[in-house]
Amino acid sequence: MDQSLANAATQSLDELFHRQLDLSRKTATPSAAERLDRLNRLRTMVADNEQRFQEAISADFGHRAPVETTIAETLFVLGEIKHTAKKLKRWMTPQRVKTELQFWPGRNVLMPQPLGVVGIIAPWNYPLQLTLAPAIAAIAAGNRVMIKPSELTPRFANLLRELVAAAFDDGELAITGIEDGIGERFASLPFDHLLFTGSTRVGRIVAEAAGRNLTPITLELGGKSPAIIDRSADLSQAAERVAYGKLLNAGQTCIAPDYVMLPKESVGTFAALLQKSIARMYGSNASNKDYTSIISDRHYARLEALVADAASHGAKILQAASPADTAWKSARKFPPTVILGATAEMKVMQEEIFGPLLPVIGCASAEEPIDYINAHDRPLALYWFGNDDAARDAVLSRTVSGGVTVNDCLFHFTQMNQPMGGVGASGMGSYHGEWGFKTFSKLKPIFYRPGLSRLPDLYPPYGAKIARLEKLLRFLS
Numbered sequence: 001m002d003q004s005l006a007n008a009a010t011q012s013l014d015e016l017f018h019r020q021l022d023l024s025r026k027t028a029t030p031s032a033a034e035r036l037d038r039l040n041r042l043r044t045m046v047a048d049n050e051q052r053f054q055e056a057i058s059a060d061f062g063h064r065a066p067v068e069t070t071i072a073e074t075l076f077v078l079g080e081i082k083h084t085a086k087k088l089k090r091w092m093t094p095q096r097v098k099t100e101l102q103f104w105p106g107r108n109v110l111m112p113q114p115l116g117v118v119g120i121i122a123p124w125n126y127p128l129q130l131t132l133a134p135a136i137a138a139i140a141a142g143n144r145v146m147i148k149p150s151e152l153t154p155r156f157a158n159l160l161r162e163l164v165a166a167a168f169d170d171g172e173l174a175i176t177g178i179e180d181g182i183g184e185r186f187a188s189l190p191f192d193h194l195l196f197t198g199s200t201r202v203g204r205i206v207a208e209a210a211g212r213n214l215t216p217i218t219l220e221l222g223g224k225s226p227a228i229i230d231r232s233a234d235l236s237q238a239a240e241r242v243a244y245g246k247l248l249n250a251g252q253t254c255i256a257p258d259y260v261m262l263p264k265e266s267v268g269t270f271a272a273l274l275q276k277s278i279a280r281m282y283g284s285n286a287s288n289k290d291y292t293s294i295i296s297d298r299h300y301a302r303l304e305a306l307v308a309d310a311a312s313h314g315a316k317i318l319q320a321a322s323p324a325d326t327a328w329k330s331a332r333k334f335p336p337t338v339i340l341g342a343t344a345e346m347k348v349m350q351e352e353i354f355g356p357l358l359p360v361i362g363c364a365s366a367e368e369p370i371d372y373i374n375a376h377d378r379p380l381a382l383y384w385f386g387n388d389d390a391a392r393d394a395v396l397s398r399t400v401s402g403g404v405t406v407n408d409c410l411f412h413f414t415q416m417n418q419p420m421g422g423v424g425a426s427g428m429g430s431y432h433g434e435w436g437f438k439t440f441s442k443l444k445p446i447f448y449r450p451g452l453s454r455l456p457d458l459y460p461p462y463g464a465k466i467a468r469l470e471k472l473l474r475f476l477s
């Protein structure tokens with residue numbers, strides 16, 4: 001990009017930030033009515049432009065199954081707004097907190113306050129959901145919000161920018177440009193909170209930049225999320241649910257099952273059931289409208305290279321078509337791929353797949369998946385299938401992951417009353433529903449000291465009074 005244009009983009013970014021910062025410091029905390037008005041404008045913007053968002057996202061992907069945009073993006077965002085608007089007044093109400101006896105008749109209150117200016121950096125895979133869902137929480141908490149969408153979804157980013165500019169003052173909510181260098185500049189601004197959704201690699205860079213400003217961060221990252229199929233599982237049901245979880249958005253989902261581990265004697269049956277489920281859901285034709293394209297040629301080539309690397313190390317590749325086939329490649333649709341015999345030396349077991357490839361790994365014991373998971377980065381999601389409660393609880397209690405769905409994939413993410421967030425290399429912090437409201441609020445503890453209280457007994461000169469108070473404290477401690 002032209003250097004003068006890049007300079008102009010970063011300059012207007014800095015100006016925008018300082019305008020929001022000024023407003024956050026110099027104007028009154030937004031009332032519940034103001035926050036609800038902002039949420040309502042957001043709701044209207046999304047609801048009235050559903051079709052335009054769908055078309056823009058589909059054009060950015062090459063093809064995005066329309067139902068996937070409706071369910072995983074539009075309806076998700078509208079649901080989050082509805083839930084938040086309904087609960088907002090209660091979340092905003094200062095909460096009484098217990099006061100210990102020695103401080104009676106003092107009173108403790110926890111007061112939620114907006115942090116100020118919140119920055120949101122979003123990825124491309126669910127561009128509407130991952131820009132707006134954090135914004136809903138940040139707006140509800142009374143913040144001013146700036147969002148940087150991904151440069152890989154330019155049509156969507158331009159549309160969002162245009163619609164937000166029409167519905168909001170840029171001091172309330174603003175969408176930045178996506179020019180080269182904007183992401184780095186954005187991450188270096190001294191936000192009051194920065195939420196980043198994206199890869200673990202870029203997450204490290206963003207965390208470093210935020211650290212220089214002591215900006216608190218929420219990192220919603222990726223990684224390899226396992227699906228464990230216990231020997232007590234209904235294999236056919238598990239295969240269908242894993243296939244759906246994997247192939248939604250063509251595997252370009254942060255919480256998609258990355259690989260499967262199951263008893264080794266079941267690998268053949270499970271792989272056959274998987275292929276059946278895949279054929280039932282998506283057929284074997286690249287033109288299937290329910291199957292989403294890969295976001296870019298670079299990502300398509302990355303997936304081809306992962307398969308070629310696995311094959312060259314001896315893995316068995318099960319595909320209904322070759323990714324090199326013109327019908328598939330020209331539409332950037334990557335044929336669903338089951339990989340048998342994957343080993344640690346293959347790249348497909350080293351990096352997050354983020355596409356429709358599914359390694360299926362046979363295990364000799366129920367311990368093996370637990371040991372494997374604990375020897376690697378903490379996963380963002382974990383899936384367990386089966387009916388043996390003791391086996392399930394062993395996995396749940398001995399592994400740490402961002403979230404879990406038992407006997408299905410993805411659905412823990414859609415629970416409004418549960419926090420969404422990773423752990424370790426898959427992220428830190430969380431949002432969704434009240435968890436998001438709290439993430440973007442300062443929960444300020446306030447102690448109200450009444451006129452009548454024993455606290456003056458603490459002041460010097462220390463004499464008999466303090467001895468009496470000490471006795472009371474010893475009794476209470």
Ligand code: NAD
Nearest residue numbers: 122123124149150183184187198199202220221222223254
């Ligand atoms: P990415 O890390 O490449 O990019 C994410 C965002 O960061 C983009 O907006 C990009 O422009 C920006 N960016 C890139 N370099 C930057 C820098 N140096 N400084 C500041 N910003 C920078 O990720 P992606 O390819 O867009 O998304 C895929 C990844 O996101 C996967 O790893 C996936 O698992 C993860 N993800 C996580 C969640 C979650 O909720 N945990 C959700 C969706 C995707």
